[in-house]
Amino acid sequence: MYTAEIIIMPLKELLDPQGKAVEHGLKNMSFSGMSNVRIGKFITIEVEAATEKEATEKVETACKKLLANPVIESYSYTLKPA
Amino acid sequence: MYTAEIIIMPLKELLDPQGKAVEHGLKNMSFSGMSNVRIGKFITIEVEAATEKEATEKVETACKKLLANPVIESYSYTLKPA
Incomplete structure (x- = not known):
């Protein structure tokens, strides 16, 4: 059993409207x-997997197919044994 | 200048509907x-501050007053010199 921590961020090249809104909020x-x-x-x-390699593959596929939109987002993740 | 990385999560005691939706998505x-x-x-x-203490105070206040809703969310953060 592993715990995956996934970070999904808007690509640096793109405007991040939510971030801009918070920035204005902070200024105000x-x-x-x-x-x-x-x-x-x-x-x-929480990922059930026998090896870290298997867990990595599962998380990688989940990021690519469901969690992140590669057109506008980048993703990174870390795995910890739980 | 410091870069703050802030993580805001729904409290463990509460249901996380967005998480549940993704869980069903993964199953499907x-x-x-x-x-x-x-x-x-x-x-x-990005936080402009002379010392790490000053940066910590700024981020702590921003989390409390704007970024996190303490009723339903917990927050944690790390600071890195940029």
């Missing part, structure tokens, strides 16, 4: 010196 | 052995 609330806000997703999944 | 796509999916937010912010 007089938080100074905070910029370049980017907002993505953090997903934890 | 015949990904076996993946359970307990929880989905939160991953936020990166």
Whole structure:
């Protein structure tokens, strides 16, 4: 059993409207010196697998086919034995 | 200048409908052995601050006042010199 921690972020080249909105929010609330806000997703999944290799393959496929949209997002993940 | 990486997750005690939806999606796509999916937010912010203490205070306040909803979410963060 492994716990996968997956980070999915909007690609750096693209505008991140949610991040921009939060950045304006911070400015409006007089938080100074905070910029370049980017907002993505953090997903934890428990993966049943005998080996780390098997778990990696499962998570990689899940990211590619369901979790991330490769046109606008990049993903990275770490696996920990649970 | 510091880069803050903030993780905001739904509290463990609460149902996470988005996570449940993804879990069903994975099952429907015949990904076996993946359970307990929880989905939160991953936020990166560039923080201008002279010391790590000052940066920590800024990020802590931003989390409390704008980024996280303490009723349903928990937050954690790390700071890296940029």
